[in-house]
Structure formats: C-alpha cells, structure tokens
Amino acid sequence: MYQxxxxxxFRNSKKNWLNTIINISGLTLGLAGLLTVxxxxxxxxxxxxxxxxxxDVYRVNLKQAKNDEVWYTVNAGMxxxxxxxxxxxxxxxxxxxxxxxKVIQYKDGFEFNDKTIxxxxxxxxxxxxxxxxxxxxxFTETRKNIALSKAYAERIFKGDKAIGNTVKIDGENYxxxxxxxxxxxxxxxxxxxxxxxxxxxxNWGNHNNEVFCRITKGTDLEDLQQKxxxxxxxxxxxxxxxxxxxxxxxxxxxxxxxxxxxxxLDTLYLHNTAKRAGPSGTGNYQLLMVLLGLSILLIVxxxxxxxxxxxxxxxxxxxxxxVKKTLGLSKKHLLFQYILEIVLQGFISFLxxxxxxxxxxxxxxxxxxxxxxxxxSNSLITLFFTAIFVSLFVGSIPAIYLSNFKAVEVLKGSIxxxxxxxxxxxxxxxxxxxxxxxxxxxxxIVGNQINYMMEKELGFDKEQVLSxxxxxxxxxxxxxxxxxxxxxxxxxxxxxxxxxxxxxxxxVNGTGLSHKINDRSLNTASNVVDYNYIDFAKIKLVKGRNFxxxxxxxxxxxxIINETAAKALNIYNNPLGEKLALGWLxxxxxxxxxxxIGMIKDYHFDGFDSKIAPMxxxxxxxxxxxHSWIPAIQFKIKPNNIDExxxxxxxxxxxxxxxxxxxxxxxxDKKFAKTYKKYQKQQTLFLVLSLFVILISLxxxxxxxxxxxxxxxxxxxxxxxxxxxxxxxxxxLLQNFLKIVITSSVIxxxxxxxxxxxxxxxxxxxxDMPILPYIITPIILIVLVFSVVGFKAYKxxxxxxxxxxxxE
Numbered sequence: 001m002y003q004x005x006x007x008x009x010f011r012n013s014k015k016n017w018l019n020t021i022i023n024i025s026g027l028t029l030g031l032a033g034l035l036t037v038x039x040x041x042x043x044x045x046x047x048x049x050x051x052x053x054x055x056d057v058y059r060v061n062l063k064q065a066k067n068d069e070v071w072y073t074v075n076a077g078m079x080x081x082x083x084x085x086x087x088x089x090x091x092x093x094x095x096x097x098x099x100x101x102k103v104i105q106y107k108d109g110f111e112f113n114d115k116t117i118x119x120x121x122x123x124x125x126x127x128x129x130x131x132x133x134x135x136x137x138x139f140t141e142t143r144k145n146i147a148l149s150k151a152y153a154e155r156i157f158k159g160d161k162a163i164g165n166t167v168k169i170d171g172e173n174y175x176x177x178x179x180x181x182x183x184x185x186x187x188x189x190x191x192x193x194x195x196x197x198x199x200x201x202x203n204w205g206n207h208n209n210e211v212f213c214r215i216t217k218g219t220d221l222e223d224l225q226q227k228x229x230x231x232x233x234x235x236x237x238x239x240x241x242x243x244x245x246x247x248x249x250x251x252x253x254x255x256x257x258x259x260x261x262x263x264x265l266d267t268l269y270l271h272n273t274a275k276r277a278g279p280s281g282t283g284n285y286q287l288l289m290v291l292l293g294l295s296i297l298l299i300v301x302x303x304x305x306x307x308x309x310x311x312x313x314x315x316x317x318x319x320x321x322x323v324k325k326t327l328g329l330s331k332k333h334l335l336f337q338y339i340l341e342i343v344l345q346g347f348i349s350f351l352x353x354x355x356x357x358x359x360x361x362x363x364x365x366x367x368x369x370x371x372x373x374x375x376x377s378n379s380l381i382t383l384f385f386t387a388i389f390v391s392l393f394v395g396s397i398p399a400i401y402l403s404n405f406k407a408v409e410v411l412k413g414s415i416x417x418x419x420x421x422x423x424x425x426x427x428x429x430x431x432x433x434x435x436x437x438x439x440x441x442x443x444x445i446v447g448n449q450i451n452y453m454m455e456k457e458l459g460f461d462k463e464q465v466l467s468x469x470x471x472x473x474x475x476x477x478x479x480x481x482x483x484x485x486x487x488x489x490x491x492x493x494x495x496x497x498x499x500x501x502x503x504x505x506x507x508v509n510g511t512g513l514s515h516k517i518n519d520r521s522l523n524t525a526s527n528v529v530d531y532n533y534i535d536f537a538k539i540k541l542v543k544g545r546n547f548x549x550x551x552x553x554x555x556x557x558x559x560i561i562n563e564t565a566a567k568a569l570n571i572y573n574n575p576l577g578e579k580l581a582l583g584w585l586x587x588x589x590x591x592x593x594x595x596x597i598g599m600i601k602d603y604h605f606d607g608f609d610s611k612i613a614p615m616x617x618x619x620x621x622x623x624x625x626x627h628s629w630i631p632a633i634q635f636k637i638k639p640n641n642i643d644e645x646x647x648x649x650x651x652x653x654x655x656x657x658x659x660x661x662x663x664x665x666x667x668x669d670k671k672f673a674k675t676y677k678k679y680q681k682q683q684t685l686f687l688v689l690s691l692f693v694i695l696i697s698l699x700x701x702x703x704x705x706x707x708x709x710x711x712x713x714x715x716x717x718x719x720x721x722x723x724x725x726x727x728x729x730x731x732x733l734l735q736n737f738l739k740i741v742i743t744s745s746v747i748x749x750x751x752x753x754x755x756x757x758x759x760x761x762x763x764x765x766x767x768d769m770p771i772l773p774y775i776i777t778p779i780i781l782i783v784l785v786f787s788v789v790g791f792k793a794y795k796x797x798x799x800x801x802x803x804x805x806x807x808e
Contacts, residue, residue: 022699023306024349029692030299031353031387036364037291038379039357043185043372044283047269050183053214054266057126058221060211060228061263061274064523065256066568067611071523072274073097077204077236078228079211085231088219093126094200094209095119095188099279101471102192103660104156105168110660111156117190117279126212127188134163134178143195145177152191153179169194170472187269187278204236205512205583207523210278212265221262228260255521284678286762287685294689299390301435301696304428306342306394335396342395343388350387354380367681426740429701433744434751436697437777439690441752442759444773446683449760452767453679458672459603460503461538464494465668466635467502468649471661477620477627479657484530487635487652492645494636497536498620500528500629503605503672512583513561513616515569522568524614525605526584528626531619534560534600536636544576544598547619556622559594563602565614575599580616584623594618604765611764634668698788701737705789709733709796716796733793737785745778 048054060078062071082089096118103112121143124136132150139145146167153162153176162176174194182189215224233248241251251257261273270283277283358374365371374380470476484496514521531549534541542563547554559580566572569580578596585592602612620626637645650663709716719729753769760766 020345024345024352026302026305026696026699027299027346027349027387027390028352028356029696030295030302031349031383032356032360033295033298033689033692034386035353035357035374035379035383036360037288037295038382039361039372039374039376040364040368040370041288041292042376042379043370044270044285044288047185047187047277047283048265050186051127051265053126053128055264056214056217057212057265058215058262059265059268059272060213061261061272062207062258063261063273064258065252066522067613069611069613070261070274071207071258072272072276073207073209074211075204075207076200076209077202078232079209080200080202081231081235082213082228086224086227088216088224088227089213090216091122091125091214093120093122093212094196095123095212097208097210097279099190101469101661102169102194103471104192106156106160106165109156109158111152112661113152113191115189115191115279116194117188117192118194118196121195123193126214127186129180129183131178131180134176136178138177139193139195141177142175143197144172144174145195146174147178147180147193148176149191150179150181171474187280189280202235204232213262215262225260225262229257232260233257287678287682290682291685294685297435297439298689298693298696299386301432301693303390303394304432305696305699307397308428339392339395343391346387346391346394350384353383353387367684426736429737430740430744430747432697432701433741433781434748436694437745437748437781438752438755439686439693440777440780441748441773442756443683443686443690444776445756445760445767445770446679446686448767448770448773449763450679450683453763453765454673456604456765458503459539459601460605461536462503462668462672464637464639466637466646466649466665467632467668467671468635468653469632469661469664470630471658473658473661476630480630480633483633483652483657486656487649490645490648492638492641492648494638495532495536496633496635497530497533498630498633499530499533499537500626500631501525501605501615502632502634503668512581513565513569513614514581514583515571515578516581517579520569522565522614523583524565524616526582527615527617528620528623528629529617531621533617536634539603540601542599542601544596546598547617549621554597554619557591557594558597558619558622560598560600560617561596562600562612562615564612565616566599568614571596572599582616582618584625694784698784701785701788702792705737705792709789709792729797730790730793733796734785734789737789738782741778741781741785745781748777749774 051057059072060074060082062074063069064071076094079092079094083092099114100116100118101112101114102116103110121140124131124139124147128136133153134147136147139147146169148156148162156162156167157165162179165176166173167176168174182191215221237251237257238248241248246254248257263272263274269277270285270288272282275282354374361372361374470480473479480498484498487493488496511524511526512521513524529547530536531547531554533539534546544560547558547560549555561569561575561580563572566575569575569578571578575596576598579593580596581592582594600617604612605615606613620630635645635649646665649665653663716729716733719732752774757769760769
C-alpha cells in the first residue's frame with residue numbers, strides 16, 4: 001500500500017513539478033533561516049555559561065539621575081565598601097573595562113598582544129579559567145606576578161617553561177605565576193592578566209573600572225540595590241551635603257544621586273543595562289529578535305504558499321479521490337495519505353535546509369563576525385520537529401479539503417465551490433500581502449534612518465583624518481610633540497594633533513565638573529587636547545575663543561565646554577569667565593579652578609543611540625598627569641598620495657616613536673562608522689529577507705491566481721460569447737485580488753507603524769516617521785498584483801470557447 005502511495009506521490013509531483021519545486025523551496029528557505037537564527041541565538045546565549053559562578057556574580061552599574069544614562073564603570077569606594085557593609089555581598093573584584101596593548105620582553109625577544117587586562121589578585125575567584133601550569137594562589141602572592149594564556153605563553157617562551165620566568169613589561173619585571181586556557185565564549189578573553197600597581201583606597205569620585213560582586217544565593221536583588229544605594233548616600237554624599245547645609249532629599253531633587261543596577265553574569269552578554277557586556281564584545285539582542293521574528297515570518301509565508309499551492313492542485317486530483325472512495329478507501333486513510341505526502345515534502349525541505357545552512361554559514365559568520373557551527377544538537381532537533389509540525393499543520397488543510405470531496409460529484413466532473421474555502425484562501429492571500437507589505441515598509445524606514453545617520457552633520461570633521469594608535473611607552477607626550485613638529489612639515493600632511501578622546505571609540509574617561517558659585521556639579525565626558533584640536537576637527541565655537549599656545553595663560557587652568565555642559569551648569573547664556581573645578585583634582589587644591597574661555601557646539605562623538613553627553617576640553621600642557629593618556633596621534637592628510645603619506649608616517653614612527661609595537665592606524669570616518677555598523681547590518685538583513693519574502697509571495701500569488709482563474713474559465717467563456725471585451729473580463733478577474741490588497745494595506749499601516757516606531761526609539765537622534773513608505777507600499781503591492789494576476793487573467797481571455805462550452 002505504501003509503495004502505491006509513493007508512486008502516486010511521485011507521479012503527481014512530476015505532473016505538477018513547478019508547484020512541487022515552489023512548495024519545497026519555500027519551506028526550505030524558511031527552515032534554513034530558522035536554523036541559522038537558532039544556531040546564532042544558542043551561540044550568543046552560551047557566553048559565560050562555562051563559569052560555575054555565573055548565577056552568583058553580578059556587575060555593578062550606576063544609573064545617573066538626571067539623564068538616565070547607565071555607567072558600567074564605578075569607583076573604588078563601592079568596590080571596597082560593599083563587601084564590608086553588606087552581608088549579602090561576600091566578595092568583590094575590580095577589573096579594567098578595556099583591553100590594553102602591551103609588548104612583553106623575554107630575553108631578547110618581544111611579543112605584542114592587544115588583550116591585556118588589569119585586575120585585582122582575586123580575579124580567578126570570579127573567573128576560574130582552567131589553570132594548566134602554576135596556580136591561581138601563586139598569582140595572588142605579589143602584585144608583580146602575572147598570568148598568561150596558554151597560546152600567548154607558547155608565543156613568548158617557545159618551548160621554555162613559563163612558570164617562574166621573569167619578563168619585562170614597560171621596563172618593569174614581572175614573574176609568570178600561572179598559565180590558563182581561555183574558555184570559549186567568555187566576555188573576558190585576556191591573553192595577559194596584570195594586577196593593578198597598588199591596592200585601592202576608598203574613593204567615590206573616579207569611575208574608571210568595572211566591579212563584580214559575589215552575592216549570596218536567594219538574595220532579594222531589589223532590596224540589595226536599595227541597600228547599596230543607601231551605602232553610597234551615607235558614605236559618599238551625606239558628609240559633603242550636610243556640610244553645605246543641605247539635606248539628602250534636597251540634594252537629590254536638585255542634582256540627583258545615581259542608583260545601582262545589577263547585571264547577572266549569566267545573562268550579561270545579551271542583557272545588560274549599560275549597553276555593554278565586556279571587552280570581548282556585547283551581544284546584539286535586538287538583532288537576534290529581529291532575525292528570529294523575520295525567520296518565523298518567512299516560515300509563515302512559506303506555509304501559506306504551501307497551503308495555497310496544495311489546494312490549487314486539489315481540483316486536479318478530485319477524480320483520484322472519487323475513485324478511491326468508490327473502491328472503499330475511508331476518509332481516515334485519505335487524510336493519512338495526503339498528510340504523509342506533505343510530511344515527506346517537509347522532510348525533503350529539512351534535508352535541503354541543512355545543506356543550504358552548511359554552505360552559507362561561512363558567509364553568515366563573516367557577516368555577523370562570529371563562529372558558529374551547524375553541529376548543535378538542540379538546534380537540529382528543534383528544526384526537525386519544527387519541520388514535522390509545520391508539515392502536519394500545512395498538510396492537514398489540503399488533506400481535509402481533498403478528503404471531503406463527494407465521490408458522485410467529482411466522478412460526474414463537478415466540484416462544488418465552498419464559500420468558506422474561498423474565504424480561507426483570501427485570508428491567507430491577505431496574510432501574504434500583509435507580511436510582504438510589512439517587509440517593504442520596514443526596509444524603506446530602516447534605509448531612511450541609516451541614510452540619516454550617515455549623512456547627518458556630526459559637528460566635527462572626520463574626512464582624511466588618519467588616527468594612529470599609541471601604545472604603552474615612556475615619554476608619550478614628548479614623542480608626540482616631536483612627531484608633530486617633524487611631520488607637520490611634510491608636503492602631504494596638513495596638520496597633526498592629539499586628543500584623549502577619539503570620536504568613534506566610545507566615552508571612556510569621565511570625571512566630575514562643578515561650578516561652586518551656582519552650586520552645581522555633574523559627571524562629564526573629558527577630553528584633553530592639543531591647542532590646535534578644535535581647528536583641526538573643525539568644531540564650531542559658539543562663544544569665546546580657542547586655546548592658543550601663544551598665550552601663556554592658556555597653558556594652565558583654562559577650559560572649554562560644550563553646550564550640554566553649559567546648560568547643565570546653568571551658565572549657557574554667559575559662560576565666559578566662569579570658574580569650574582575638575583573631579584580629577586582635589587577640591588582643596590588651589591589650582592583646581594579652571595576659567596571658561598569658550599563654548600563649543602555639541603557634536604556627535606559617540607554615535608546616535610545615546611545623547612550627546614556634557615563634555616569639557618582642557619590642554620595637555622597644563623595637566624602633566626594626563627600625558628600618558630594619549631591614545632592616538634591624528635593626522636589630516638591630503639587626498640592625493642594617501643599611500644605615500646601613510647608610508648612617510650610609518651617610516652618616521654618606527655624610527656623615532658615605537659619599533660616594538662605594530663604600526664596600527666584607521667581613518668576616522670571608518671572608525672566612527674562602526675558606531676552604526678550594527679544598524680547597517682539590520683538594513684542588509686531586511687533587504688535580503690524582503691526580497692525572499694516578496695519572491696515567495698509572488699509565487700503564492702501566482703498559485704492562487706492560477707486556482708481562482710482556472711475555476712472561472714467557464715465564466716470567462718460565457719462572458720466572451722456574450723460580447724465582453726478583454727478589458728472587462730480582466731477587471732472582473734482582478735477585482736477580488738485588488739480588494740484583498742486594499743484590505744491588507746488598511747490593516748498593515750497601524751501594525752507597521754507600531755513596530756517601526758518602537759524600532760526608531762532605539763535612536764536618540766532619529767528621523768520623524770516618514771509617510772511615504774506607507775503610501776508607496778500599497779502601490780507596490782497593487783503593481784505586483786497587476787503584473788502577476790494580470791498576466792494570468794490576460795491568458796484566460798485567450799481560451800478556446802468550444803472547449804469550455806461544448807457540453808452546455
């Protein structure tokens with residue numbers, strides 16, 4: 001019996017080969033998309049799952065009261081005080097939030113690495129990497145002990161024993177105490193672990209490092225966060241506030257006191273309150289959800305296609321059903337047979353999906369910048385059962401439709417039309433139009449927002465600016481000054497400058513800024529710059545003047561602020577001459593009084609998904625302790641002979657600045673473009689998937705048009721006999737489809753508006769919701785209907801009248 005069923009299946013598939021190909025290919029694409037997303041989702045969720053402490057360790061974040069910005073860096077006061085004051089906090093560790101680049105010298109050899117992390121001795125208690133040589137206990141004995149990854153140790157020692165050997169870093173001797181293996185998918189993946197030079201003292205002002213706390217199981221996190229907030233109030237704010245004659249509620253209302261938010265290590269990579277997980281990157285949860293949603297929509301539209309095509313071919317199998325019923329085959333057996341046919345097609349789609357995913361994964365990995373493999377059992381099992389479930393669901397509808405044919409009617413050659421059946425098909429077609437329209441609208445709006453970000457005036461000049469990284473080395477500032485003096489004379493180099501903050505790298509260093517007279521203070525982004533930086537970057541001065549190296553008074557205690565800082569300090573209307581204090585310096589220090597000489601226009605230094613923060617600029621010259629903070633030297637070069645310019649800079653660099661570290665550079669426009677790279681990827685995904693969805697929808701539309709028009713061929717023949725024109729007949733055949741498009745468009749607009757408005761909320765600086773996509777999309781859908789259905793309708797007007805009327 002099964003052999004006969006299979007023969008019938010293959011004969012019908014061969015007879016309706018186009019429908020079979022469309023069915024299988026549509027479902028294959030849907031399943032392939034779902035598997036890719038499942039693999040990616042499982043990969044992203046696996047971060048930190050290796051860590052046995054993942055359920056007990058939390059990162060401490062600070063939510064700023066005035067702007068709701070969340071900082072992932074906190075201060076030493078919280079690191080040292082929380083374990084002492086709160087019994088729920090059993091231990092804490094402080095970690096530098098970014099990788100640093102170092103060169104390690106062993107004997108006469110030098111090895112570069114760009115994944116050095118500074119931390120405290122108890123690091124391995126929180127992140128217990130597998131130790132393959134030495135011990136974590138040895139690491140804690142002295143701050144001159146370091147730990148190395150297995151791969152990096154092999155690069156340095158080249159077969160020599162690592163443990164106990166002395167190496168040099170920045171001229172200092174360190175002893176290798178342990179070698180570890182970096183676990184896969186950790187948000188910390190350091191090649192070198194170096195301890196901070198000395199133990200921290202309680203300080204509530206400098207927010208430079210991440211702090212992780214181990215918290216007792218079963219602790220009420222909401223209650224603990226309130227206790228942490230109270231510790232901050234009592235230790236950091238109350239003494240200072242009350243000495244100025246204010247109460248804590250008055251101070252909080254006027255200035256705002258930051259509050260603690262805790263991120264669990266288990267979910268930190270994908271779900272974090274500060275939009276950052278760690279130095280090895282941050283998962284894009286929104287992108288994952290977008291991909292998952294799109295893959296589900298792709299399967300839905302494939303299923304609708306499958307059902308429409310299956311029902312479309314049902315009339316061609318009506319006599320087969322009538323014969324089988326006449327021979328005594330039960331309705332149950334008919335249902336089983338036709339569902340089995342669909343399940344078999346679903347299984348074939350599953351196999352093809354595996355092949356497509358395996359072939360496309362290298363390209364997907366490169367696009368997403370990850371490394372995922374198809375060999376993930378949970379994802380494969382999920383996909384298999386999804387394929388079976390979808391096949392059963394999809395197969396049951398045409399199977400029920402076929403099995404309900406009446407043997408007498410189909411053998412006589414007449415199949416009664418069902419209004420319910422027509423309604424169901426129209427609803428499925430409407431769903432296809434709805435999904436297709438949503439993709440088109442989304443694609444247009446995402447494109448508008450990305451173009452807005454790429455074309456928006458940033459407030460600074462990023463064109464033809466080459467940023468060359470400066471690594472750890474002595475006398476950074478002196479070498480920079482010499483490089484500026486020498487290279488500025490080169491014909492192809494227009495200007496040279498340096499700033500502590502390079503646009504596109506993220507807001508790294510912040511400190512307090514206060515106005516004593518107004519009794520206002522705030523946390524700001526800080527930027528130490530050369531005298532020519534504002535002119536170099538073409539940042540607009542709103543009031544006052546620029547720094548000048550020709551004015552002796554500008555060498556110390558002069559400051560320029562941006563508009564946001566001026567507004568926050570309530571000095572926007574007349575900022576010039578006002579005296580401000582920096583959080584870097586002690587309040588009692590007489591030199592901690594900086595005169596405002598200028599106010600610059602706000603500029604986008606950190607992307608578009610966060611507000612422009614308050615920022616101040618001070619010259620390098622006056623703050624010697626910042627001279628080692630130079631991250632890069634920036635060169636504005638002529639557009640001609642770019643390669644020659646870079647070669648000149650590199651030659652000088654290796655001869656006079658640094659020969660140990662690699663010459664690493666990047667153009668500033670490309671560096672800043674990284675701030676919206678993830679949204680460009682979303683745009684690309686929307687574009688590709690939109691094309692897939694529209695293609696599948698067109699195939700489904702073709703199938704339903706074929707079915708509907710085939711059922712009305714006798715009607716067409718009668719109309720032609722009565723003298724109806726081709727135009728009139730086509731309108732009759734098209735009007736039902738046009739009604740469905742219009743209805744779908746009416747339903748589509750509010751749904752698409754809601755979801756795209758939520759997507760735009762991710763951007764602080766965004767376009768107004770455009771109206772044009774909501775007008776264009778229905779027009780596109782109508783054009784597609786006229787193209788596909790119109791073609792079938794026109795062919796219908798050319799039928800042989802005798803063929804359809806000879807028995808009438």
